[in-house]
Amino acid sequence: MARTRRAIRTPEQGVDPLAGIAELAGRDAHGVPADLLEGYLEELDEVSTTRRQLRPEQLRARREVGARAAERGVTLHGVIDLHLSATWLAWRSLAGVRSATDADDVRAAGEAVFKAADAAATALAEGYEEAQRWSVRQEESFRREFVDDLLDGRNLGQLAERAERFGLRLAGSNVVAAVRSARPVVDGGEVARAVETALALRVDSRGVLVTTKEGLLVCVAPETMAEVPDEFARQVAAVLGPGADWRVGLGRAHPGPGGVLRSFEQATHALDIAERLHLPGHLHRAADLLVYRVLLRDSAALADLVSVVLHPLRGARGGAGPLLETLSSYFANGQVTAACARELHLGVRTVTYRLQRVAELTGYTVDDPTQALSLQVAVLGAKLLDWPSSDDRAP
Structure with missing residues (x-):
């Protein structure tokens, strides 16, 4: 809904008919700084006489004012309201209006002035929005730099x-x-x-x-x-x-x-x-996986354990893969053969046979608690070290 403008008395004509209008416009725009009108009233005065539109350098000046308003925290609505207030307040004092001899002259001056005001408002918005985009890009850059320092451990004293x-x-x-x-x-x-x-x-x-x-x-x-x-x-x-x-x-x-x-x-x-x-x-959760970090902390010892305990499985028909999968499922299911069989979609006899083959090839049996622990840790180590694929890739 349009704001109802209160009546504001324009200054009397004198040496400078436009004197004081910027301050009046600032008050009419609810306190927007009048210095943001820099050069605008003079531009309107020129347009009212020449009937020519704002020149490129004058439009650039409006864009710069729009950017300055954004940097100073003035709203886009506020800076445009300031310029529109200045336009209607200055209207009767513009040279082209004061020198008009008939209605056609007034009409021509009005068309030129309000086209200029429209172009100025567009330039203000462009400058304001560009400043806003730059501010956002700059903030994103600051944020990205901060995040990188935070997660890389750089510049800790300033973080x-x-x-x-x-x-x-x-x-x-x-x-x-x-x-x-x-x-x-x-x-x-x-x-x-x-x-x-x-x-x-x-x-x-x-x-x-x-x-x-x-x-x-x-x-x-x-x-x-x-x-x-x-x-x-x-x-x-x-x-x-x-x-x-x-x-x-x-x-x-x-x-x-x-x-x-x-x-x-x-x-x-x-x-x-x-x-x-x-x-x-x-x-x-890292707190639940501490045992695996302990295993990886001495990867050389873990690799030795895997090699000593599991290397013989590579001689099995079909390779070590099926036997490793069976061991992994067996330990994950609490060393319950039936549960392991269900998870792998195998018969219980097949699981039992594979566990026997592991004992035959490695000398480690799941029936002995100490040997079962060695097997379980070795199987975890094989997964952590991507064994036996890592051996295949080794020179």
């Missing part, structure tokens, strides 16, 4: 101060969740935006950062907001849809700027382990 700009408090403990999907998630893409928006609608998103890193969708949240990781996983599931191939790795809580990096590394390690071991489910 806490910079984090406040994005609502993060790095003095406390934070946890990091990272999503890896079949299709990498891009910064500002549809998946990242949808998850961030949905998460903000369901939890207090202050202190929560949703971003991307090397194709991963990442969520940083305070340890005190324990509900965020599970809600984050739910929103990922909703956005990606049923049947999508994705996993969430969740790091442990650590304090300080460096703590975010540690939690992020734990989250990505959890993803790697879950993928290598084909662990069921979507959410994998």
Whole structure:
């Protein structure tokens, strides 16, 4: 609805008929700074006499004013209202209007002035919107640089101060969740935006950062907001849809700027382990996978164990694959032969035969607790080290 303009008395004609109009226009536009009219009244005065439209350099000046208004926090509506107020307030004082001798002269001056006002408003909007786009791009650049430093562990001394700009408090403990999907998630893409928006609608998103890193969708949240990781996983599931191939790795809580990096590394390690071991489910917590990290910490010893215990399986008919699969399912099902058979869609006798073949080839039997433990750890090691494929690739 159009705003009803209050009557404002224009200055009397004198040495400068346009004097004081800028200030009047600023008040009529609810306090928009009058200096944003810089040169505009003089341009209108010229147009009213020459009947020519604004020159390119004059339109550039309006675009610059629009950009300046955006930088100063003046609304687009406000800066355009200022110029329109100045146009109608200056109308009777414009040289071309004061010198008009008949109605045709007034009409011609009016058409020229209001076309110029329309062109000026368009130029103001263009400059304003370009400044806004630049501001957004600059903010995105700052955000990207901050995220990279945060998750790469660079410039730790400055991170806490910079984090406040994005609502993060790095003095406390934070946890990091990272999503890896079949299709990498891009910064500002549809998946990242949808998850961030949905998460903000369901939890207090202050202190929560949703971003991307090397194709991963990442969520940083305070340890005190324990509900965020599970809600984050739910929103990922909703956005990606049923049947999508994705996993969430969740790091442990650590304090300080460096703590975010540690939690992020734990989250990505959890993803790697879950993928290598084909662990069921979507959410994998680093705290639940510590035993696998212990195994990987001494990969040379783990490789020796795999080689000593499992290498003889390569001599089996059909290779080591079927026997490894059977061992893995057997241990995963609590060493219950029937459950293993159901999972593998095999007969119980076939499972029993394969376990006997393992004992014959390796000398390790699942019936002996100590030997069964060695077999179980060796099978886990084989998955973590991608054995026997890794041996096949070795020179």
